Amino acid sequence: xxxxxxxVKEELPDSGDFHMTKPVLRMEDVSFSYENQTVLEHIHxxxxxxxxxxxxGPNGSGKSTLLKLVLGSLHPDSGNIFLFxxxxxxxxxGSRIGYVSQKANSFNQDFPATVREVVASGLxxxxxxxxxxxxxxxxxxxxxIEQVGLNDFADRNIGRLSGGQQQxxxxxxxxxxxxxxxxxxxxxxxxDAHSAEEFYKLLVHLHRQKGLxxxxxxxxxxxxxxYVDRIACLNRRLFFHGxxxxxxxxxxxxxxxxxxxxxxxxxxxxxxxxSS
Amino acid sequence: xxxxxxxxxxxxxxxxxGMIIGVISPMVGLFLVVRRLSLIADALSHVTLSGVxxxxxxxxxxxxxxxxxxxxxxxxxxxxxxxxxxxLRHLYRSYQELAxxxxxxxxxxxxxxxxxxxxxxxxxxxxxxxxxxxAVGESELHVIIGVGILVxxxxxxxxxxxxxxxxxxxxAALSGIPRRSINILFNLVIALLITASIRVVGxxxxxxxxxxxxxxxxxxxxxxxxxxxxSIAFSQVSVLxxxxxxxxxxxxxxxTIVLVSVFILILVSSGKRLMHVVNRQIKSRTHSRHQEGSx
Ligand SMILES: Nc1ncnc2c1ncn2[C@@H]1O[C@H](COP(=O)(O)OP(=O)(O)O)[C@@H](O)[C@H]1O
Ligand SMILES: [Mg+2]
Numbered sequence: 001x002x003x004x005x006x007x008v009k010e011e012l013p014d015s016g017d018f019h020m021t022k023p024v025l026r027m028e029d030v031s032f033s034y035e036n037q038t039v040l041e042h043i044h045x046x047x048x049x050x051x052x053x054x055x056x057g058p059n060g061s062g063k064s065t066l067l068k069l070v071l072g073s074l075h076p077d078s079g080n081i082f083l084f085x086x087x088x089x090x091x092x093x094g095s096r097i098g099y100v101s102q103k104a105n106s107f108n109q110d111f112p113a114t115v116r117e118v119v120a121s122g123l124x125x126x127x128x129x130x131x132x133x134x135x136x137x138x139x140x141x142x143x144x145i146e147q148v149g150l151n152d153f154a155d156r157n158i159g160r161l162s163g164g165q166q167q168x169x170x171x172x173x174x175x176x177x178x179x180x181x182x183x184x185x186x187x188x189x190x191x192d193a194h195s196a197e198e199f200y201k202l203l204v205h206l207h208r209q210k211g212l213x214x215x216x217x218x219x220x221x222x223x224x225x226x227y228v229d230r231i232a233c234l235n236r237r238l239f240f241h242g243x244x245x246x247x248x249x250x251x252x253x254x255x256x257x258x259x260x261x262x263x264x265x266x267x268x269x270x271x272x273x274x275s276s
Numbered sequence: 277x278x279x280x281x282x283x284x285x286x287x288x289x290x291x292x293x294g295m296i297i298g299v300i301s302p303m304v305g306l307f308l309v310v311r312r313l314s315l316i317a318d319a320l321s322h323v324t325l326s327g328v329x330x331x332x333x334x335x336x337x338x339x340x341x342x343x344x345x346x347x348x349x350x351x352x353x354x355x356x357x358x359x360x361x362x363x364l365r366h367l368y369r370s371y372q373e374l375a376x377x378x379x380x381x382x383x384x385x386x387x388x389x390x391x392x393x394x395x396x397x398x399x400x401x402x403x404x405x406x407x408x409x410x411a412v413g414e415s416e417l418h419v420i421i422g423v424g425i426l427v428x429x430x431x432x433x434x435x436x437x438x439x440x441x442x443x444x445x446x447x448a449a450l451s452g453i454p455r456r457s458i459n460i461l462f463n464l465v466i467a468l469l470i471t472a473s474i475r476v477v478g479x480x481x482x483x484x485x486x487x488x489x490x491x492x493x494x495x496x497x498x499x500x501x502x503x504x505x506x507s508i509a510f511s512q513v514s515v516l517x518x519x520x521x522x523x524x525x526x527x528x529x530x531x532t533i534v535l536v537s538v539f540i541l542i543l544v545s546s547g548k549r550l551m552h553v554v555n556r557q558i559k560s561r562t563h564s565r566h567q568e569g570s571x
Contacts, residue, residue, distance in 0.1 A: 056514040071450055096454035107444060111310055112503035114492055125451030130433065156497035177451065 001022060023082070024049050024181050024213045025070060030079035034060075039065045041081070041237045049115070052207050052214040054224040057234035058259050059123050063217045064102055066234065067185055070215075073097060084180075090223070094232045095126035098174025102185040102217075104165055109159040116154045119144055122173035144176040148202065164195030166201070181213045182206070188220060195222070200227050221255070286410055290519055293412045296424035297476045297485070298515035302493075302507035303431050304469050305486035307462065309494070310442050315376045316463075318362055318483040320354045321470045323383030325351025325479045328404050329390035336394055347413050349360035351471040357383065358463035407478030407530030410522050416475050423472035426452060430465050439500060448480070488537035489514060492544045510540050 004123050023045040032040040039062040047053050068074040069081060072088030083091050102120045120133065127137065145154050148168040153161060158169060167187055174182055184203075188196035204227050206212050218224055225231065231247045233240040239258040242248060247254065308314050315480025330353065349475035356381050364375035403411060412420070430439070437458050449455040457479065470482050477485045493506035518533035 007425075069305065073450075092452070094450055097450070099447065099450055101446060103446075104444070108310065110494065111443060112497040112500050113443060114499040117500050118437070118443060121436070121448070122451060124436040124440045125448065125453045127436070127453075129454075133436070137489070143427060155499070160498075173447070 004168070007121070022049050023047065024051075024084060025215070026082040027066075027070075028080045028082075030069065030081060032065060032074065032076050032078045039236065040069075040076075043234075043238050045232055045238065045241060047181075047213060047215055049213055050211045052204070052227065052229045053216070053232060054228040054230070055215065055217045055234055056219055056221050058219065061235040061258075063234055067099075067183060067215075067217060069216070070183070071097070085152055090180045095127065095156075095177035096180050098122075098171075098177065098179035098182040098209075100167075100170045100174050100182075100184045100187055101211060102189070104170045104187075105163060105190060107158075111159060113154050113158055115145060115158055115161070115172075116149055118158050118169055119172045119176055122176040126177045140178075141176055141187075142170040143204045147175060148172045161194075164191045164199065167191055167195075171202070179212070181215065183217075186219070188218065188223075196223065197254045200224070203227070225251075235259065281474070286412070288525070289412045289414070289417045290409045290522075293417055293420045293476055294409055294515040294519050295512065296420055297473050298426055298512040299508055300469055301473055301486045302429040302433075302489045302511040303504065304427060304462075304465055304509050305490045306493070306500075306504055307431075307438050307442050308466065309487055309490045309519070313372075314483060314487045315373065315380075317466060317470060317486045319356055319361070319376045320467055321385065321474070321479045322380045322387065322484040323357040324350040324354040324467075324470055325404065326383050326385075326387035326390060326476060327351065328474070328479075329387045329401075332401075335388055345413075345419070346417055347416060347471055350474065351468065353383075353420075354467035354470055355464060358467040359460065362460055362463055367391075372497075380486040382491040403478075404474055405478050405480050406528050407474065407476050407481060407527035409476050409519055412475050419476070420472045423468045426463050427472075428467055430461060432491070434461065438462065445530045475531065477533050478528075481530040481534045484534040485511070485514070486536060488534065488541055495541075495544045495548050510537065510544075514540065532548065 014053060017115060020235050021048050025045070030040060030045075031038070042061040043066065045066075054065055055066065063075065069076055070083060072083075072091060075089065081088055083159045084093070084096060096185065097199050122140070122144075123133070123137055123141065127133070144150075145151060148169055148171050150165065150172065153165065158166060162171065171182075171184075171187075184216070188199055191199065195262060203214060203216070214228075216224065223249055225244050230243050231240065232238055233254050235248075235258040240250075240254045305314070305317070308317060312549060327350035328346045331341075331344065333347030334341040334349065335344065335346060359380060361375045365372045365379060368374045437448070437453050440451070440453055441455060441458060445455065469486070473482050489510035490503070490507045492510050493503045496505035496506050512531045514536040517536040518529040521527040521532040522529040
């Protein structure tokens with residue numbers, strides 16, 4: 001594999017007004033290995049407030065691992081991570097981050113809970129022990145359900161929704177605590193193309209309307225280049241970190257570097273199948 | 277029956293004990309079942325057996341312990357084991373159910389050894405194995421009332437945390453819910469519940485009382501609150517039938533309680549299927565009538 005690092009240092013090409021805003025997330029020279037397998041090497045990554053960043057890369061390239069480092073459930077071997085200025089393990093304000101895991105959809109489909117109950121559970125951490133849900137909290141829950149367009153399903157059992165609708169329930173659960181940063185790990189896997197499209201539109205809407213910072217992990221490269229502010233291309237090392245235009249211009253080369261072989265990206269849907 | 281209850285102390289005790297257990301066991305059971313940990317109840321109940329055996333042995337060997345109820349020793353054992361369950365679950369993250377056979381066989385092994393070492397007890401061990409609700413004594417009722425208050429308080433206080441952890445442990449922990457402490461607290465609650473239920477249903481049938489009414493409720497409920505409501509309702513029906521059967525026919529209370537629970541489960545699930553078929557019939561009939569009308 002040719003290893004050409006295109007853009008991994010702190011001085012990033014400026015992509016809009018984000019240059020001045022405070023970084024929500026900063027990774028400085030982060031490396032990580034599981035027992036004996038190096039998964040991430042010398043990662044530099046910055047996500048500024050209000051920015052929409054897509055992290056793309058083939059399967060097994062370390063995307064989920066990177067998120068676990070950011071969320072503090074794993075600890076880097078070397079390098080530093082700052083989440084809202086503090087080290088992830090020390091970070092105690094979980095409600096400033098909304099997280100939708102790759103495994104979100106693999107919950108127990110017979111779980112006796114309504115959409116409203118599940119979305120409300122996103123507030124419990126913020127609410128704290130011994131505090132009860134009050135009227136205003138339930139209103140906030142209804143708002144979040146409305147934001148993702150599930151009003152008509154609020155009292156439906158969550159197992160009785162389609163995959164795409166369930167995905168939106170988890171977004172609502174992540175949004176209900178009014179986070180500043182939303183982290184999504186491959187949210188459109190197992191969701192049909194049309195729902196995925198709708199889903200990206202919803203994200204862009206939330207991003208524009210609320211100034212939400214977004215970190216989206218996906219291997220749906222074709223779809224995201226149209227929506228995001230910046231793209232980071234990962235395969236153990238970072239192969240690109242810049243804006244969508246630069247990415248599109250050098251797409252072929254970057255992806256060949258990152259994936260180890262040429263891949264063809266069609267615009268929008270139905271892109272590379274080689275990654276899986 | 278009301279007069280009987282007012283008349284006999286033992287009936288009063290049995291009724292109070294039964295109703296308390298009938299509320300707290302499905303409350304705890306619902307969380308256990310949806311977390312797919314219902315077998316933990318089984319494991320801990322077997323440990324409680326060894327605790328009770330140890331208590332009986334102490335009573336036999338040392339007159340000082342004469343006034344001690346062996347249930348207290350059972351409680352100590354199951355509380356200790358519940359902490360082990362947590363440790364083991366941590367040790368084998370992807371084999372969480374492995375904790376169960378380890379604890380279960382350890383518990384029954386120790387129990388059997390203790391019973392044989394004591395060379396038989398004057399007390400009827402079968403009462404602990406299968407339950408005898410009519411034999412609930414004064415001091416045992418105190419244990420049950422105390423546990424009832426404690427368990428209800430914990431479940432109500434931590435309802436939202438327990439719900440969030442049950443639905444999605446990882447996300448709940450990330451959102452700031454203290455996963456470790458709540459899980460340990462919950463394990464302690466399970467241990468207390470089992471100790472308190474032993475007199476009513478017996479060690480071998482405790483997990484049936486904890487899980488069967490919940491299983492039936494899952495057939496009906498679309499929300500967690502509904503599931504909670506129905507499991508308590510079903511559990512009360514089972515416990516009270518067990519009490520009645522023990523009083524009028526001298527049947528084993530534990531056995532009856534579990535059989536009634538199984539019966540309710542069958543009734544509910546076949547009733548649900550029947551409703552489904554009937555609904556479909558009605559739909560297709562109105563549909564065909566529509567077509568006839570339009571043609
Ligand atoms: N818990 C783990 N223990 C050991 N290796 C792991 C673990 N999780 C992931 N890996 C390995 O690390 C690499 C990166 O995995 P992951 O971060 O899940 O990739 P991605 O999300 O990009 O598909 C893979 O080779 C995977 O096999
Ligand atoms: Mg992944």
